[in-house]
Each structure stands twice: as structure tokens, then as C-alpha cells.
Amino acid sequence: METKIVLARPFSLERQSDQETNYKAPNILRRILSLFKNVRPGSDVSCFKLPPEFNMPKSELQCYAECVYSTALDILSNLNGGKTPLDRLISVVAWTISAVRPLWFGVAPYNPTLGETHHVSKGNLNVLLEQVSHHPPVSALHATDYKENIEIIWCNSFVSKFTGTSVEARVHGKRELKLHNHGETYEMNSPNLLIRIFPIPGNDWVGNVTIRCIETGLVAELSYISQSFFRFGTNQRLIKGKIFDSLSKKILCKIEGHWDSTVTVKNTDNAEVRVIYDAKEVISGLQAPIVKDLESVWPTETVLVWSELSEAILSKDWEKSKRSQEKYRRKTKGASQRKRIKRRKLGT
Structure with missing residues (x-):
């Protein structure tokens, strides 16, 4: 029997077509409420078993990997281009923002099986993920751009809590991005996912992210700001932050914008403002990976594990x-x- 490979399109700015979203469950909000009717506020729902109607046809591993390999603009390989440590940190900030993608409300990816893998090569970039633990769920990623001598290592673990009106998934784990040509290592965390059920359903990325260069002492602090309870105002998908020297405590730049449109940086010395991230350029028109040789695909690969x-x-x-x-x-x-x-x- 021939194996059918299914690789869903990455999350991007464009609205998904009917063909891609026709697996969504009918009366989605009513179905979600029925799932949580016996779940108490404060309960851990990290290992909550969703019916297949609430699954999108992709594994969580693919979602993580897309943050690295799936970009329309090669923002990663340009990180070495900064002439100063500050310029390079600003580029790393832009890359970090690019890892935040719009999500579909009402459906979730599969919880990866223990030992499941996802391996993608794109140009000079190789990305490999593995599910290294199931209880608790832990995913590990290693990526290298051998031409630019860039290395990425991160380990993610979700802990999800039901609050009564929403589900907040806290993302634990440290991420490292290494620019070996400059001898610089950037450590960072990631924002948390807020799935709001009442009063208006939707998804938000929220929380604080710190990006620290170990060697230079430069630090960037970003805040992903949630919408108001009733979604009033203009703070939808808002991001604010600053870059400062951890030794002198001097603020060097201020960051502001919307992670799904544009983000700017303002130099505090000369008040110069410039766009450092444009979501339309980076995460628009994204396509799913292509399996070139089915025989060479590992049996642990997500495309085979979840194909049926x-x-x-x-x-x-x-x-x-x-x-x-x-x-x-x-x-x-x-x-x-x-x-x-x-x-x-x-x-x-």
C-alpha cells in the first residue's frame, strides 16, 4: 500500500484557503466548551487528549521547525552582516520576532510521539527536531547554517493551564543562537500562547522575552502585549521593548510595533528610527516542504508517523x-x- 505524505502549509500572514481548513470541526466554539465543561480552573491541560476533529494535519514538531526554516526572506543568514555587536543584536531581535506566527483558533497540532523526528534542509540550512520526552512533553531542536557558520539549539516544554475563560500555554526552555564567526552566543526565551475562549475567541502571544548576548553584555527585552478583554483599542499583536548595556545600564534603543506587520527600532542617541522587521516580507507566501525521496525518509519522521x-x-x-x-x-x-x-x- 502506497504511503501518502501530508505536509501542511506553514503558518503565515495569509488567510488559509477553504481547502486547507476544511477539516475544522463544525460549531467549533460549542465543541470547545463541551471539552472543558468538567475541567477545573487551574488544571494542567498539557496532556489533554483532543478528539481528531480538533487536530490540524501537522505535528507540533513541524510547527517549531517552521519558525526556523520557513521564511520568504532569508533573515537568518543575514545575522552576520551587522558591523557592530549592537547591529547584530538588532538583527537577532528581528529574527526572534519572525519565529512568532499567527495561529488558527479552534484546532491544534498533534502531540509528538516519543522519538518522533522532523528533518528539513533548505539551501545551506539544516534543521532537525526530536521529541525527547513524552511526559512531560519536551522537544529539542538543532539547526545549522554551514555557510554562515550559524548554529541554533533550543529545547521547548509546554505547560498549559485552564483559567476558566482561556488556556495559557507557558513555554519553558532556553534557546541559543550562536554566530560562530563573531564568537557570540545569544540566549533567549519565548513568549507564551494565550488561547482566549471568552468573551471573543482568539489566540495571542503574550509575555516577556529576554535576549542576552553572553560575550558583549548587550540585552534586549521584549514584551508581547495581549489585547484588552473585549479586544478594544489598537494594541492588537503589539510588541514593545528596549536594548541596553547590562554593565552601564544605558538604554541604547527602543523597540515598538506589531509582530504581524512592522517593528521599528529607535536609537536613543540620535533619535533615528528604522524598520527592522516587516512580517509581509518574512512570513508571507510560505509553502510546505517537499519530500524529494520517500525511501530516504526516516521511519520516525513526522510525515510518516502521522500520515494515516x-x-x-x-x-x-x-x-x-x-x-x-x-x-x-x-x-x-x-x-x-x-x-x-x-x-x-x-x-x-
Whole structure:
């Protein structure tokens, strides 16, 4: 039987077509409320099992990887172009903002299985992810641009809490971006995802992000600001921040804008303002990766692991999708049990 590969289009600024979103469940808000009717506020829903009607045909691993490889403008390879440490930090800030993408409300990616991988090559860039833990869910990423001598390492772990009117997914883990040509390492965290159910459904990226260059002592602080409760005002997808010298505490630049449109930086010495990020240039017109050689794809790759379920979801065959989902759950549970037994035998 021929295996059908399904790789969904990346998150981008454009509204998804009907063909891409026809797997959405009907009466989506009512269905979401029915899911949480027996869940208490403050409960951890990180491992909450969603019916297949609420899944999009892609794994969380693909979502993470898209933040690195899926850009219309090659913003990553340009990080080395800055002449000064401040210029390079500003470029890193712009790259960090590019990793924040608009999400679809009402559907979520698959929770990756233990040992699942996602590997994509684009030009000089190689990106590899692996699900290294299932309980708690932890994903690890390693990417290299061998031409520009750039390396990215990060480890993500979500902890989701139901508040009664929303779900907030806190993203734990450190991200590192290394510019080896300049001997610079940038450490950063990531914003949190807020899924608002009442009064107006929607998704927001919220929270504070700190980007620190270990060698130069320069620091950027960004705030992703949530909309008001009723979505009044003009602060939709607003981002504000500053860049300062951690030794002298002097503020060098101020950052302001909207992460889904443009972001500017203002030099505090000469009041010069310039655009450092344009979302239309970076995350528009994005296309899904292409599988060039099916025989060379690892059996752990997300395109193979979830192919049966993704095909069933896209065809709205919910009975088949439920059977496929249950098969993945049994497989993951068995892998976790085998791992625990192995650890006990090793005495770890």
C-alpha cells in the first residue's frame, strides 16, 4: 500500500484557503466548551487528549521547525552582516520576532510521539527536531547554517493551564543562537500562547522575552502585549521593548510595533528610527516542504508517523481518524513503558 505524505502549509500572514481548513470541526466554539465543561480552573491541560476533529494535519514538531526554516526572506543568514555587536543584536531581535506566527483558533497540532523526528534542509540550512520526552512533553531542536557558520539549539516544554475563560500555554526552555564567526552566543526565551475562549475567541502571544548576548553584555527585552478583554483599542499583536548595556545600564534603543506587520527600532542617541522587521516580507507566501525521496525518509519522521491520521482528517473520515489516533496513543504508551523499564534496569 502506497504511503501518502501530508505536509501542511506553514503558518503565515495569509488567510488559509477553504481547502486547507476544511477539516475544522463544525460549531467549533460549542465543541470547545463541551471539552472543558468538567475541567477545573487551574488544571494542567498539557496532556489533554483532543478528539481528531480538533487536530490540524501537522505535528507540533513541524510547527517549531517552521519558525526556523520557513521564511520568504532569508533573515537568518543575514545575522552576520551587522558591523557592530549592537547591529547584530538588532538583527537577532528581528529574527526572534519572525519565529512568532499567527495561529488558527479552534484546532491544534498533534502531540509528538516519543522519538518522533522532523528533518528539513533548505539551501545551506539544516534543521532537525526530536521529541525527547513524552511526559512531560519536551522537544529539542538543532539547526545549522554551514555557510554562515550559524548554529541554533533550543529545547521547548509546554505547560498549559485552564483559567476558566482561556488556556495559557507557558513555554519553558532556553534557546541559543550562536554566530560562530563573531564568537557570540545569544540566549533567549519565548513568549507564551494565550488561547482566549471568552468573551471573543482568539489566540495571542503574550509575555516577556529576554535576549542576552553572553560575550558583549548587550540585552534586549521584549514584551508581547495581549489585547484588552473585549479586544478594544489598537494594541492588537503589539510588541514593545528596549536594548541596553547590562554593565552601564544605558538604554541604547527602543523597540515598538506589531509582530504581524512592522517593528521599528529607535536609537536613543540620535533619535533615528528604522524598520527592522516587516512580517509581509518574512512570513508571507510560505509553502510546505517537499519530500524529494520517500525511501530516504526516516521511519520516525513526522510525515510518516502521522500520515494515516492526517489523510483521514483531511478527508473528514472521523471514524478512521479516531482509530488512527487510538493506535498512536497505544504506541506512545508502550514506548514510554519500555523506556521506564530500561531506566529501572540501568538503575537511573
